[in-house]
Amino acid sequence: LANVPWVRAAVALAATLFATEAGPPLDARLRWLGHQLAHFVAALDVQPRLLLRASLFATTTLSPLLCLRFVRFERLTHAERAHALERFERSPFGLTLLAAKAALCILWFEHPDVAREIGFDGRALREEADA
16 A cells, blocks of 8 residues: 555655644554555445545645645655645645545554553543533
């Protein structure tokens, strides 16, 4: 899956979106996300699949250009990617990032380590309030 261009771009986008003060996420977790995303996209009908892939393409192609960088998104440094995404989100194209962000967030927060890190115990908020 690492050789599939749109998966590589999505993983670079995720590394930027989910970075913390400690830096980008671990490579193993990003590989897991790329694998999960490829399976997720393969299960989609044609229209949502095209929408998600178009969102990824627009984001990862246009965001470097807005910073006058003429390289693929995944070839930028972490700081350059973060800057490119900030500029992209403020641009008229910013809304196109929504589909990619939504899919990546859904999958990212399904990882058991992420759930533990954010303190998610598998219970709904309503269950906590009732307890």
